[in-house]
Amino acid sequence: MTLLQIIVLAIVQGITEFLPISSSGHLILVPALTDWPDQGLLMDVGVHVGTLAAVLVYFRQDVATLIRGFWHLVTFNKDASPQNRRLMLALILSTIPVVVIGGIVSKMGWNDTWRTIEIIGWTSIIFGLLLYVLDKTCAVNKVIADMRYGQALIIGLAQVLAIIPGTSRSGITMTAARGLGFTRTEAARFSMLMSIPTILAAGTIEGLKLFESGDMALSTDILLGAGLSFITALIAIAGLMTWLQKSSMTPFVIYRVILGIGLLGLVYG
Structure with missing residues (x-):
């Protein structure tokens, strides 16, 4: 891979992973719209590790709360904070659907059939x-502390749709959270916390594939990609959270619609 290709892929992954515009769709589009070969599974895993590190760093206080909640769950600590346990259980419930269904889809190889410009175009527009x-019409009065297990499961079921490229994992989970009445910043916050087990699960699946293929060698390309995606993701997270404190999701919607129309124009034109 050339240095330019590594830089572009890392920046694209870092920026789009947590913005509601679909990172998987953009990663598919990079080789599809250029003369570059597909970056390969190893690079995909590398840039995802970088974005995972970014969300762990930015939400380190929430991550510490989740770790305490998990420890209290497994040790049956009755004196533990109910809020910590509830957040941990909510996160587990929201992750189960995509782990189960995503594992089945990956095992069957169905996701490869959806990696087309046409599908990305339609999903970008529709979702x-x-x-x-939902961002404009739903009531806004809830924070994560108010989340019930049923609501967490609904958001988790919505996340399954992100298996289809162009849907956007962060976008569809924020959409579901907004539909349930959570504020924009809280919807984004829970969506990003959901990304931690989701990326870990996806990385584990892809890592197993790499192990089975015997191609586990690290290289400077992978390390550079992971480092750049970490930096860009950290900037993107901070920017998004600041933006949502005072503004709406509309700019991201406009971008998605323009992108979708452009892609469908390429397909049908």
Whole structure:
């Protein structure tokens, strides 16, 4: 891989992983719209590790709370904070659907059939408009501390749709959270916390594939990609959280619609 290709892939992954515009869709588009070969599984895992590190660093206080909640769960600590346990259980419940269904889809090889410009174009538009409607019309009065297990499961079921490229994992989970009445910043916060076990699960699956293939060698390319994706993801997270404190999701919706129309124009034109 060339240095330019590594830089572009890392920046694309870092920026799009947590913005509601679909990182998987953009990673598919990079080789599809250029003369570059597919970056390969090893590079995909590397840049995802970088974005995972970014969310761990930015939400380190929440991560510490989750770790305490998990420890209290496994040790049956009755004196532990109910809020910590509830957040940990909510996160577990929201992750189960995508782990189960995502594992089945990966095992069957169905996800490869969806990696097309046409599908990314349609999903960008459809789920972008859905985000706009729910972001503008739903009541806003809930924070993560108010989340019930049923709501966490609904958000988790919505996350399954992100298996389809172009849907956006962060976008569809924020959409579901907004539909349930959570504020924009809290919807984004829970979506990013959900990314921790989701990326870990996806990375484990891809890592097993790498182990089975025997191609486990690290290289400077992978390390550079992971480092750049970490930096860009950290900037993207901070920027998004600051933006949502005072503004709406509309700019991301506009981007998704323009991108979708452009891609469909390439397909049908």
